[in-house]
Amino acid sequence: MNDTDVDVYIGADELARTLAADAAAGLTGSPKWLPPTWFYDARGSRLFDEITRLPEYYPTRAERTALRAHADEIAAHTGTKTLVELGSGSSDKTRLLLDALRAHGSLGAFVPLDVSETALRESVAAIAAEYPALQVHGVVGDFTRHLRHLPRGGTRTVAFLGGTIGNLLPGPRARLLAELRDLLEPGEWLLLGADLVKDPAVLVPAYDDALGVTAEFNRNVLHVLNRELGADFDPGAFDHVARWDPGHEWIEMRLRARTPMRVRLPELGVTIAFDAGEELLTEVSAKFRRDRLTAELATAGFAVRYWWTDPEGLFSLSLSRAEPR
Numbered sequence: 160m161n162d163t164d165v166d167v168y169i170g171a172d173e174l175a176r177t178l179a180a181d182a183a184a185g186l187t188g189s190p191k192w193l194p195p196t197w198f199y200d201a202r203g204s205r206l207f208d209e210i211t212r213l214p215e216y217y218p219t220r221a222e223r224t225a226l227r228a229h230a231d232e233i234a235a236h237t238g239t240k241t242l243v244e245l246g247s248g249s250s251d252k253t254r255l256l257l258d259a260l261r262a263h264g265s266l267g268a269f270v271p272l273d274v275s276e277t278a279l280r281e282s283v284a285a286i287a288a289e290y291p292a293l294q295v296h297g298v299v300g301d302f303t304r305h306l307r308h309l310p311r312g313g314t315r316t317v318a319f320l321g322g323t324i325g326n327l328l329p330g331p332r333a334r335l336l337a338e339l340r341d342l343l344e345p346g347e348w349l350l351l352g353a354d355l356v357k358d359p360a361v362l363v364p365a366y367d368d369a370l371g372v373t374a375e376f377n378r379n380v381l382h383v384l385n386r387e388l389g390a391d392f393d394p395g396a397f398d399h400v401a402r403w404d405p406g407h408e409w410i411e412m413r414l415r416a417r418t419p420m421r422v423r424l425p426e427l428g429v430t431i432a433f434d435a436g437e438e439l440l441t442e443v444s445a446k447f448r449r450d451r452l453t454a455e456l457a458t459a460g461f462a463v464r465y466w467w468t469d470p471e472g473l474f475s476l477s478l479s480r481a482e483p484r
Contacts, residue, residue, distance in 0.1 A: 230259035241313035247271030336459035374399030
């Protein structure tokens with residue numbers, strides 16, 4: 160019988176305060192922006208799950224293919240006793256790692272971290288049922304603020320999958336990688352899933368699918384603001400925009416106002432004006448080249464020891480060791 164536990168470091172009140180602060184800062188900024196965190200209420204999570212099964216959305220399939228091919232190698236190289244997963248969600252792909260580590264005989268504990276307490280508790284219960292010999296210790300928190308609460312001890316590997324690293328701009332990304340290095344002891348490991356630069360004809364449709372699921376996912380942030388902050392956005396009055404920025408090598412998702420409008424946010428005591436055609440930036444998804452990502456990891460104190468991709472070279476998995484200071 161396994162031990163399970165969940166530590167909560169970010170509750171509903173703090174989430175509400177953070178949403179209000181992000182909305183106040185982003186919607187009064189010039190240009191306007193919102194962080195992608197707020198896509199993911201229950202509806203947004205269902206929409207994203209649907210996105211991962213769309214023919215245009217290659218990242219989830221490509222990463223799973225690479226994990227399936229190389230999980231045994233990851234287990235053998237790392238000898239992981241404690242697997243930590245950041246932004247764990249349902250931990251669907253992670254089961255490939257858990258199976259390989261269990262077969263290798265080293266794994267004793269799994270520590271998923273996620274901002275959604277409901278999703279995390281569901282995942283912890285499911286993993287505990289599937290892996291009865293495993294100690295499962297969930298952490299409800301934001302990986303940009305709560306890494307210090309992750310348990311220490313055991314030979315740890317931190318898995319940060321799904322290309323989520325690309326949602327961070329270069330400054331915050333560098334800070335997160337440095338904080339991950341501070342978390343780990345020399346010789347422990349970081350398994351990083353990162354999307355790769357490729358033809359925009361492949362990239363853009365992954366964020367602008369023919370069925371419009373991604374468009375609805377993008378507009379979901381407006382539904383969240385309406386529900387949580389009493390806003391009166393008309394989500395249908397905004398067009399979904401997915402644009403490749405070749406200079407920064409990232410995809411930008413935006414919402415473009417079709418007509419001039421004024422939106423009230425009574426919880427914040429503000430009214431926000433949109434011009435016709437004005438855009439609200441909701442997500443950046445950076446794509447990487449091997450040399451650039453290797454250099455960023457090295458700056459943070461990691462040495463890339465292994466690099467894999469799916470057979471088509473769409474998505475990367477890098478296994479990096481924390482180096483002595």
